[in-house]
Amino acid sequence: MMSVEKTDYGLRQKDRRELLARGEAAPDFNxxxxxxxxxxxxxxxxxxxxxxxxxxxxxxxxxDQITLYNQILPEFRELGAELLGISVDGxxxxxxxxxxxxxxxxxxxxxxxxxxxxxxxxxxxxxxxxSERALFVIDPEGIVYWSYVSPIGVNPGADGIIAALEEIKxxxxx
Amino acid sequence: MMNRTLDxxxxxxxxxxxxxxxxxxxxxxxxxxxxxxxxxxxxxxCGQAYPIIKAIQQExxxxxxLAFRHFPLTTMHSHAEHAAEAAEAAGAQxxxxxxxxxxxxxxSALEDQDLARYAKVLGLDVDRLVGEILSGAYYDRxxxxxxxxxxxxVNGTPTLFINGVRYDDTLGFEALVAALTRAAA
Numbered sequence: 001m002m003s004v005e006k007t008d009y010g011l012r013q014k015d016r017r018e019l020l021a022r023g024e025a026a027p028d029f030n031x032x033x034x035x036x037x038x039x040x041x042x043x044x045x046x047x048x049x050x051x052x053x054x055x056x057x058x059x060x061x062x063x064d065q066i067t068l069y070n071q072i073l074p075e076f077r078e079l080g081a082e083l084l085g086i087s088v089d090g091x092x093x094x095x096x097x098x099x100x101x102x103x104x105x106x107x108x109x110x111x112x113x114x115x116x117x118x119x120x121x122x123x124x125x126x127x128x129x130x131s132e133r134a135l136f137v138i139d140p141e142g143i144v145y146w147s148y149v150s151p152i153g154v155n156p157g158a159d160g161i162i163a164a165l166e167e168i169k170x171x172x173x174x
Numbered sequence: 175m176m177n178r179t180l181d182x183x184x185x186x187x188x189x190x191x192x193x194x195x196x197x198x199x200x201x202x203x204x205x206x207x208x209x210x211x212x213x214x215x216x217x218x219x220c221g222q223a224y225p226i227i228k229a230i231q232q233e234x235x236x237x238x239x240l241a242f243r244h245f246p247l248t249t250m251h252s253h254a255e256h257a258a259e260a261a262e263a264a265g266a267q268x269x270x271x272x273x274x275x276x277x278x279x280x281x282s283a284l285e286d287q288d289l290a291r292y293a294k295v296l297g298l299d300v301d302r303l304v305g306e307i308l309s310g311a312y313y314d315r316x317x318x319x320x321x322x323x324x325x326x327x328v329n330g331t332p333t334l335f336i337n338g339v340r341y342d343d344t345l346g347f348e349a350l351v352a353a354l355t356r357a358a359a
Contacts, residue, residue, distance in 0.1 A: 064330040068247070072324055163325075
């Protein structure tokens with residue numbers, strides 16, 4: 001129906017799938033978090049999960065974003081949440097990136113079939129072969145509480161994540 | 175009313191905690207342009223921004239008030255926490271900005287003995303400063319800065335806020351002058 005133009009970089013046609021939105025069930029997945037370990041989203045049922053899709057290990061903005069989240073990890077954990085980074089990079093690449101940046105949270109390899117999880121969440125960039133820079137906060141029941149796609153070159157920070165986690169926490173406290 | 179022109183450009187992070195009396199500032203607190211930096215003394219990008227911000231202060235004079243809050247990325251920068259402590263400890267002796275400048279001008283020398291040396295150069299009580307650094311006397315204050323940054327939308331270092339709105343453009347002199355001029359209008 002539509003032809004893919006190879007020169008169309010940057011702001012190209014979005015994947016026809018919509019961004020998974022608030023209230024929708026977060027699709028489960030089973031991805032490698034190290035070259036020989038797998039991690040399932042459903043393992044975290046019972047507490048909130050932050051899913052941070054990013055385009056690539058090593059790229060400047062991603063590096064800053066991932067480093068920032070690594071630094072903020074105590075704040076996320078204080079709010080009871082687990083942080084999972086996810087990109088189409090392979091497990092060995094993630095291992096090297098994790099070591100280099102001294103990361104204390106898992107990076108998942110959405111590597112084979114490439115970008116399959118990103119597609120499930122509506123954040124794959126067809127033709128470029130990477131995911132959007134997208135954030136999902138999933139509540140303890142496995143339902144998307146908040147989702148956000150940042151312009152690919154802009155580090156979204158963590159204010160949206162923190163606000164969502166605080167709402168979940170205070171909602172629970174009632 | 176000043177924020178309105180900025181808000182019109184794009185949805186941008188708005189700072190939750192405005193430039194407050196607690197902050198270290200240079201310039202007049204009621205200046206029409208308030209530039210707030212979240213920074214890390216060991217961060218190379220902050221080091222690159224340092225002379226640009228100095229030039230910006232020259233350019234805008236009394237119409238600009240600069241504030242600095244700590245955002246040490248300690249998982250990447252092993253000296254950042256002590257450097258932030260050193261700035262606070264120097265601030266307790268009235269020399270926050272002097273220490274701030276010395277550290278940004280000597281980013282590759284931020285070992286504890288370097289910090290002590292800078293304290294001596296500035297004529298501070300070195301033992302007191304070192305003791306405060308080692309005991310983490312300003313830890314809570316630095317955490318407060320850090321947390322306010324997270325909630326305000328700080329997405330790395332340096333992050334600048336102009337009258338409470340995050341500045342997302344490049345950290346060049348001309349781009350900053352343009353943004354600050356718009357903020358002052």
